[in-house]
Amino acid sequence: MSGIADPRLPAGAAVRARSERFRGGTLGPAGTVAAVVVAVAVVAAVWPALLGGAHPLAVHPSDALQAPSWRSPFGTDESGRDVLARVVAGTRASLLVGVVATLVGGGVGIVLGALAGLGGRFVDAVVGRVTEVAFALPLLLVALVVIAVTGPGPVPAMLAVGFATAPGYARIVRGLVRTARSSQVVETAVLLGRSPAVVVVRHVLPAALWPIVAVGTLGIGQAVVWASALSYLGVGTPPPAPEWGAMLADGRTYLQTAPWMSTFPGLAIVVLATAVTVLGRALRRLGVAR
Template sequence: MTERMKNAYQLIGWQGLISLCVLLVTAVAVSAPQLLAPGDPLAIHPAEAFQAPSLAHPFGTDESGRDVLTRVVHGSSASIGIGAAATAIGIGIGAVLGFAAAIGPRLLDAALGRLFEVLFALPTLVVALLLIAVMGGGTAAAVLAIGLATIPGYARMLRASVRGVALSGYVEYARLEGVGPATVLVRHIAPNALWPLASAATLGVAQAVVWVSALGFLGLGTEPPSPEWGAMLNAGRVYLATAWWMTLGPGLALVATAAALTVLGRRFAQGRRES
């Protein structure tokens, strides 16, 4: 084992290695689900309904005879895709507002700060539900609702990061050397202030995947019969006493993915603080 590999292992640990393996399988499920589950997730077989887990159906079948494992694998693109897209919206707009609050006029900073505090006081899922109540349900509405609801958290984080970097010694030295404000912002402040968003994005996707599933469970996300983990959990709860495997598959996929992303996000943040 080389020195670089040893350092990487010390950074992420055995929990990080397991998380990487989980995310690798998840990435394959998102990008090429046919490799893991070549069946049709929408194909119904009424004669095979409510079959318990077996070699033919490792996660059993649902009320329509559809293979649960196939639906879980194909549904990963919906759950994780929506979560990643929502996180991208939240980070993108949050970064713009965070920079505006940090380097803009004091009046703008005060106005944005009060807005962030009001929105941040409400749980993200509550804000998302309020936005969906206005926009309506569906996949696009879920992406926008979760993305917009996460903006205040990213904006506040970036505002604090920009303020901290702007007061650092190397930025002050660059200013004393006569470097212009725009150059200082682009070369010194922005790269160092944006770095914490890398670990925040990993944690954000984990949270967004859970919120996507919550909206799907409430019937406000991707519409059935399209496979989506939250919608599958909602469908399985009716048969929880007699067909528990209908909720086991999507529940395990949701917990494993969110936990893996959270572990890696925290490892990256810890490594950044120690470096």
């Protein structure tokens, strides 16, 4: 069964055996293009000056609202700042929020899912009711409630998106743990009196690691979109720091006279979220095919 370690092998040996089978797999054309886009985004986040050129905070009032040209391929904003430089520099904030929020949501989801999958009926029922209530609420509403408690800013935005997406990861991990729990290795460890933490770390997580990674990759794209939505609403990264959602909000006033102020940040959100999602699906297919 995909995602479950061979009960005849130790957990580490099963992971190594599956890694050998994985070497023959490929991402496919779409997955490869998505991986290239994600790699470019990582370069932009680590070294924005390599792709952006101009300083993203440099103000030139005389060049305000200039249309895209050879000098400024994405045009300039109301303060004369280069939109290309700001889009490239904004990659760091958007990608960082997406990754950290996914780690937070995935971490909380792994803990809750493992408790539900390995605990008794009472624990499973409690976690199930909590996740059902969270699923009944819009994700953006949950994130805004967290922001209302912690206050606005990039770090609260990461936590807000992370906690809002945690129930989804918890449900997925619970299913993986339930499936892995039926394997002979896990049943033996439970009968031997191993603690739930040892069972999860040594036997369950190695078997469920690849599906979690694939789902987490998909979650980064979702987190980028929601983080941009929070910045668009003014509770994310504060100005004048370049961030795609905030740039979209700034461009609303100039949609008729300078549509490029919103067009290019919007395209950046769509392209990065799509690329990460396509890459995550490609990774998930690889995991299923192993």
